[in-house]
Amino acid sequence: MKYSLWTFAVLAAFSISSCQVPNSVKIDEAGIIPIPTSISSSAGVFELAPTSSIQLIGEGDDLSRVGNFLADKLRPATGFEIPVSNENGDLILELVSGSASEKYNINISSDQVKITSTSAAGLYYGMQTLIKALPVEIENTSKVDAEWMIGNGIIEDQPEFSYRGAMLDVARHFISIEDVKHYIDQMGSLKLNYLHLHLSDDQGWRIEIKSWPKLTEIGGKTEVGGTEGGFFTQEDYKEIIQYAADRFITIVPEIDMPGHTNAALAAYAELNPGVNLPDGDFATMTEGKIDFDILDKNPQPAELYTGIEVGFSTFATNKEITYTFVEDVIKELVALTPGPYIHIGGDESHVTEKDDYIYFVERVQEIVIKYGKTSIGWDEIATAKLAPGTVAQFWALEENAKLAKEQGNQILMSPAKRAYLDMQYDSTSRLGLHWAAYIELDDSYNWDPATYADGINKSDILGVEAPLWTETITNRSDIEYMAFPRLAALAEVAWSSSERRNWDDFKKRVALQGKRWDINGIEFYRSPKVDW
Numbered sequence: 001m002k003y004s005l006w007t008f009a010v011l012a013a014f015s016i017s018s019c020q021v022p023n024s025v026k027i028d029e030a031g032i033i034p035i036p037t038s039i040s041s042s043a044g045v046f047e048l049a050p051t052s053s054i055q056l057i058g059e060g061d062d063l064s065r066v067g068n069f070l071a072d073k074l075r076p077a078t079g080f081e082i083p084v085s086n087e088n089g090d091l092i093l094e095l096v097s098g099s100a101s102e103k104y105n106i107n108i109s110s111d112q113v114k115i116t117s118t119s120a121a122g123l124y125y126g127m128q129t130l131i132k133a134l135p136v137e138i139e140n141t142s143k144v145d146a147e148w149m150i151g152n153g154i155i156e157d158q159p160e161f162s163y164r165g166a167m168l169d170v171a172r173h174f175i176s177i178e179d180v181k182h183y184i185d186q187m188g189s190l191k192l193n194y195l196h197l198h199l200s201d202d203q204g205w206r207i208e209i210k211s212w213p214k215l216t217e218i219g220g221k222t223e224v225g226g227t228e229g230g231f232f233t234q235e236d237y238k239e240i241i242q243y244a245a246d247r248f249i250t251i252v253p254e255i256d257m258p259g260h261t262n263a264a265l266a267a268y269a270e271l272n273p274g275v276n277l278p279d280g281d282f283a284t285m286t287e288g289k290i291d292f293d294i295l296d297k298n299p300q301p302a303e304l305y306t307g308i309e310v311g312f313s314t315f316a317t318n319k320e321i322t323y324t325f326v327e328d329v330i331k332e333l334v335a336l337t338p339g340p341y342i343h344i345g346g347d348e349s350h351v352t353e354k355d356d357y358i359y360f361v362e363r364v365q366e367i368v369i370k371y372g373k374t375s376i377g378w379d380e381i382a383t384a385k386l387a388p389g390t391v392a393q394f395w396a397l398e399e400n401a402k403l404a405k406e407q408g409n410q411i412l413m414s415p416a417k418r419a420y421l422d423m424q425y426d427s428t429s430r431l432g433l434h435w436a437a438y439i440e441l442d443d444s445y446n447w448d449p450a451t452y453a454d455g456i457n458k459s460d461i462l463g464v465e466a467p468l469w470t471e472t473i474t475n476r477s478d479i480e481y482m483a484f485p486r487l488a489a490l491a492e493v494a495w496s497s498s499e500r501r502n503w504d505d506f507k508k509r510v511a512l513q514g515k516r517w518d519i520n521g522i523e524f525y526r527s528p529k530v531d532w
């Protein structure tokens with residue numbers, strides 16, 4: 001016999017490891033969400049080994065933090081030590097010189113994986129891609145037996161939009177700091193980079209303001225349904241900001257005004273318009289007529305509100321005390337908030353006279369500018385004169401988005417029919433509203449921000465944000481049911497180009513993502529559109 005059995009066995013083993021890469025480990029078959037700009041797969045595999053280690057090339061705390069994140073993610077399931085250092089390693093994170101961008105590359109060969117970027121944020125996104133390129137078992141928090149293989153290849157990736165956001169409404173139901181952090185973790189894994197916190201509404205005021213303490217003492221007491229509310233102390237808020245920043249996520253705080261302000265109006269009588277009398281209060285009536293002078297001097301505090309109807313409250317836009325108040329709040333928020341934006345709300349102010357509304361929005365933008373920040377507001381603010389740089393968040397009316405564009409301002413895309421995570425999936429969904437639409441997973445996925453609204457093009461758009469309103473949502477499990485899998489679809493809409501997006505392909509990838517969510521204990525909605 002010319003060839004021994006051994007030779008045959010060695011040849012067979014060689015061909016499996018270097019040529020016939022099983023489909024399950026091919027890099028272009030991995031369930032990477034959002035889909036990268038380009039993936040090219042080649043022969044062979046990289047395998048994580050007990051001796052694997054992370055090598056950092058470059059300087060800075062951000063770089064070490066990304067290295068440690070990766071190590072912390074890989075250690076539990078593999079049981080490997082995975083040291084992090086500047087010494088030679090087979091998992092390389094390299095900060096390269098060049099103007100900082102979120103772009104990254106990954107080069108996977110049989111002996112090493114190398115991620116390069118000009119920024120630590122880019123390396124963080126590369127790391128998230130690498131994790132999704134590994135077998136789903138990597139999500140386990142204790143050791144499992146698996147072959148930790150990744151198919152060889154090259155990934156090049158960069159985001160389509162610079163603002164990729166999610167919003168949590170912590171006002172209708174208060175959401176604990178732990179649950180906010182948990183949401184931030186999920187956002188990071190989907191390469192989202194802005195978390196908008198809706199901190200005040202009719203039903204609650206959720207951020208401590210030291211100069212106006214009754215906002216939280218009174219305004220934070222309750223929530224929708226009458227259960228106990230809550231609020232973030234300034235220390236809590238700073239903790240959230242840091243936790244988010246460690247994951248390259250910027251917090252955008254929102255104080256919704258001049259409407260949606262009942263909680264503040266319950267805390268401070270003087271912010272109320274004088275004529276806002278509770279039913280049946282005749283104390284300020286003279287001969288059956290309301291005495292407006294007395295009311296203006298002695299306005300009544302509003303009652304705390306625990307329902308879900310909106311549009312009935314307004315600050316007194318004609319009183320100086322209102323602007324003193326707004327300035328104090330903005331000053332304290334700005335001192336705590338490193339990000340560039342303050343969200344000033346501005347939606348559904350149905351009981352504010354149009355002229356008063358415009359005056360208010362214009363004045364509040366100036367206050368935000370005075371403290372060095374840029375305003376974002378719901379699309380209605382575009383009916384006022386927008387300051388340069390102010391961003392209009394499109395949720396309802398295309399004509400408002402157009403008004404913003406005509407003024408030379410950018411638009412943040414959150415069309416309620418596609419991007420609202422509080423909309424029901426269908427009529428059987430156990431939670432959610434449906435005033436805008438029923439939104440199944442394919443509806444969240446199959447739209448293009450750059451063509452969605454007539455006349456609004458890619459260059460007019462700052463980015464995409466997925467808001468989660470919490471009228472019907474009370475805890476982590478509710479959040480997970482509404483946000484997942486749709487947040488993954490919207491993250492791909494925000495990150496990946498429309499040419500790269502494909503529903504049939506996404507369906508396969510999100511099914512793999514579902515396995516990860518199962519391991520993470522995330523109670524996502526099992527959309528019937530996907531073969532989970």
Ligand code: TNX
Pocket residue numbers: 310347348378395420422433469470471
């Ligand atoms: C409309 S979206 C609102 C919110 C509600 C939401 C419920 C927007 C700017 N205003 O106050 O929570 O609908 O889907």
